[in-house]
Amino acid sequence: MMPEHRQRSKLNHHLYVRHGVWWTRIVRNGSDERESTGCPKSEVVAARLIRDRRLGEAAERRAGLERPGRPLTLGELIAAYLADESGHYDREKGGEQPGTKRSWEADRTAVKQILRHVSPNISAATVDREFLLDLARKREKETPTPAGGTRRKTFAFLRRAFSWATERPKRTGILRSPFAELTRSDRAKLFPKAEKRAYLYSPADLRAIYDRLPTYEVPFVRFAVHTGLRLREITTLTWGNVNLEQRTAHVEARFAKNGRARDVVLGETAISILAGFRPANPAATDHVFLGRRGVPLRDVRGGFDQAVLEVWKPSRPGERKPRFHDLRKTGATRVEAVSSHAVAKAFLGHADENVTDTYIVPSLDAVRDAINRAARSIDGETPAGAIPFPSNMARQMAQQPENPAASAR
Numbered sequence: 001m002m003p004e005h006r007q008r009s010k011l012n013h014h015l016y017v018r019h020g021v022w023w024t025r026i027v028r029n030g031s032d033e034r035e036s037t038g039c040p041k042s043e044v045v046a047a048r049l050i051r052d053r054r055l056g057e058a059a060e061r062r063a064g065l066e067r068p069g070r071p072l073t074l075g076e077l078i079a080a081y082l083a084d085e086s087g088h089y090d091r092e093k094g095g096e097q098p099g100t101k102r103s104w105e106a107d108r109t110a111v112k113q114i115l116r117h118v119s120p121n122i123s124a125a126t127v128d129r130e131f132l133l134d135l136a137r138k139r140e141k142e143t144p145t146p147a148g149g150t151r152r153k154t155f156a157f158l159r160r161a162f163s164w165a166t167e168r169p170k171r172t173g174i175l176r177s178p179f180a181e182l183t184r185s186d187r188a189k190l191f192p193k194a195e196k197r198a199y200l201y202s203p204a205d206l207r208a209i210y211d212r213l214p215t216y217e218v219p220f221v222r223f224a225v226h227t228g229l230r231l232r233e234i235t236t237l238t239w240g241n242v243n244l245e246q247r248t249a250h251v252e253a254r255f256a257k258n259g260r261a262r263d264v265v266l267g268e269t270a271i272s273i274l275a276g277f278r279p280a281n282p283a284a285t286d287h288v289f290l291g292r293r294g295v296p297l298r299d300v301r302g303g304f305d306q307a308v309l310e311v312w313k314p315s316r317p318g319e320r321k322p323r324f325h326d327l328r329k330t331g332a333t334r335v336e337a338v339s340s341h342a343v344a345k346a347f348l349g350h351a352d353e354n355v356t357d358t359y360i361v362p363s364l365d366a367v368r369d370a371i372n373r374a375a376r377s378i379d380g381e382t383p384a385g386a387i388p389f390p391s392n393m394a395r396q397m398a399q400q401p402e403n404p405a406a407s408a409r
Contacts, residue, residue, distance in 0.1 A: 087104060152190075213303055335370045
């Protein structure tokens with residue numbers, strides 16, 4: 001005669017006793033998951049409560065809902081965001097690169113500025129409105145006081161990091177961004193308007209800067225102010241993208257700031273600069289501007305900034321020194337002074353910003369004529385053909401080999 005089996009209570013469904021301790025048995029993803037409740041056999045009510053919580057979590061996962069995990073520390077949150085959303089962007093490769101940003105270096109600069117005032121070990125869940133306002137006050141008291149745009153970038157980074165975290169509560173433990181608590185006046189304190197910086201180099205300024213630059217950097221800087229090209233657009237320029245007959249230079253989309261290719265008009269001054277050192281038969285992939293050892297120039301701002309400091313005289317206390325980018329503003333301002341806003345915008349390669357601009361489409365010849373007339377304002381000389389080099393630049397260029405790459409070899 002078979003022994004009778006006691007029927008298990010339905011109250012203990014998904015529960016069983018093992019070695020005197022209650023365990024749960026829950027099916028997840030097609031397999032049994034067995035986990036101890038830690039409750040002895042006598043504490044069945046407590047075991048049932050734990051069982052019910054685990055069943056609820058399993059149901060939430062099946063429904064696509066998840067409970068938040070342990071809140072990350074601020075340092076952990078920042079590190080996780082950088083790893084997922086702000087990796088190194090390969091500008092040479094260009095195009096879409098998931099998980100990377102063109103401003104990945106700026107993000108890391110913002111992190112340094114934040115951790116200068118707060119501990120990375122505090123819980124990110126404790127960051128609230130008062131925390132953000134206190135950080136804003138600390139940044140304002142720094143010496144020298146950071147510009148409004150710099151402070152703005154600091155909090156813009158934090159806002160992106162918390163927005164990213166709230167979308168991943170299971171991973172980060174963050175359910176709400178502290179920026180949602182801010183009032184309009186709070187936002188004005190955290191996100192001050194950036195100061196508009198613009199310095200126009202006078203002809204005397206430029207001649208003095210040229211005199212203080214290394215020989216191989218002078219054509220680079222002159223070309224920048226006479227074409228309005230950005231630093232990276234010049235360092236990546238190759239002879240295959242320069243057409244001296246049509247008097248244009250082509251900027252590839254992968255090197256353009258807005259990701260759009262464009263043709264840049266070359267005036268007489270820019271043509272004379274390039275003609276002064278163009279090799280006899282350059283390869284299409286050869287870089288236009290080379291350094292002392294015949295290798296492509298990657299940056300000239302070290303020598304340029306030093307020359308500016310020797311030449312520039314601040315007009316007021318605390319004035320920030322001019323930048324390389326102000327060469328671009330100088331060229332555009334001079335072009336607009338002798339032509340129109342539309343021509344200056346074409347000179348800069350900007351996208352259309354208002355309806356008026358869409359009605360005015362300057363031709364390449366109009367832009368070239370304006371550039372040639374603006375050269376007088378830039379260099380302080382009338383551009384009759386090729387503009388002569390200032391001061392000792394002609395002597396320096398005469399000493400430079402025709403093809404530095406060949407001489408280096």
